[in-house]
Amino acid sequence: MSRFSHFAAIDWSGAVGARQRGIAVALCALGDAAPVLVRPGHIWSRQDALDWMLHGMPADTLVGLDLGPSLPFVDRGAFFPHWAESPVDARSLWALVDRLCIDDPHLSASSFVDHPEAARHFRRHGGREGDLFGGGRGRLRVTELAQMAQGLNPCSNLNLVGAAQVGKSSLTGMRVLHRAQHRLPIWPFDPDPGSGSLIVEIYTSIAALAAGKRKGQTKIGAGELDDRLSALGSAPHVPLAGRYSDHATDSLLTAAWLRHAHARAELWAPAGMTPDVVQTEGWTFGVI
Structure with a gap:
């Protein structure tokens, strides 16, 4: 039995502005029911997404954020060589x-x-x-x-x-x-505590490849979404109102992939994820 009850994927945006059409949040429960968009039609702000994770997300959710939680460090022994304020982790x-x-x-x-x-x-x-x-x-x-x-x-x-x-x-x-760090553990900077919700870094192309897309062609069209969900053990999705954006389909498919793949032990212990890497650069869930 999985320790997680729900799986969420958040497609992120770094664009300037109060609200971002590039942010999409998808959620599914343990089982095979299709993921759904959270607040469909809502134009999210980054603060909205943070508030949802802290206050609105179901308990025991594995939530993936499509962003890099750190910068390169290992290659040069520093994030910002030659800058006295370069952080240590x-x-x-x-x-x-x-x-x-x-x-x-x-x-x-x-x-x-x-x-x-x-x-x-x-x-x-x-x-x-x-x-x-x-x-x-x-x-x-x-x-x-x-x-x-x-x-x-x-x-x-x-x-x-x-x-x-x-x-x-x-x-x-x-x-x-x-x-978020004092309210939610963030893997691998924090180990999985074994209960409660947990944040991981995701790369939506990993989910698309696992669902049968070809390398270099990992965006999911509306007409093929159900086929890709099926490859991940998910029921067909409820049709979306309005236009299918890449952000919506990426988040829906990746939520289903998190549910499908999270029990694979090797994804939690990749060979390259040394203690130094864990504390400085982090790791993308699904990369081995």
């Missing part, structure tokens, strides 16, 4: 981002990106690439290198440019994790 990084962005509205992170020392490590719009960004696709976490070995195509969390960038989501997500 992920929790200190969350605190630094939140402190420097305390006046940024809507849990955004613009002030961190614009900080003269932090900016040296980011690729930003307008052709602005920090002298310590590293070139190419940018620095990657150990879990992202493992993603590449599984045939995925991760982006560096230090890249803030392009449709596939995840850096803005990661930085805004760190502000949320900083606020």
Whole structure:
């Protein structure tokens, strides 16, 4: 019997603004009933999503956040080499981002990106690439290198440019994790306590591949959603009102995947997830 009663997936957004059409929240219970969108039609804010996790989410929920909870550390022995304030672990990084962005509205992170020392490590719009960004696709976490070995195509969390960038989501997500950490354990920074709800990092493409999508073509169309859900042991979904967005289908499928895959012991103990990696970079659930 699973220790979790519910499974949630939150597609995240780092965009500027009070409310984000890119945020979608899906939830399913143990069993085979299809996931449903939480508050369908609602345009979520980041604070809304945090409040739901802290106050509205069912007890004993495994909740996946589609964001990077940390930045590369292991490759250079620091998040921000040559910066005296470079944090020593992920929790200190969350605190630094939140402190420097305390006046940024809507849990955004613009002030961190614009900080003269932090900016040296980011690729930003307008052709602005920090002298310590590293070139190419940018620095990657150990879990992202493992993603590449599984045939995925991760982006560096230090890249803030392009449709596939995840850096803005990661930085805004760190502000949320900083606020959630004393109420909800966050794996693998915290071990699974064995009861209660637990946050993990997700990568929605992992769910799509597990459901039968081809590498490089992991978005789920409305017409194929039920086939993909079926591959994960889920009943057909209740049709959505209005347009099917990628955010909605990604969250629905990934909630079903969390339910389907969470009992696999190897996903909780991947070989590359050393104690140093756990405390500095974290890990993406589903990467082995």
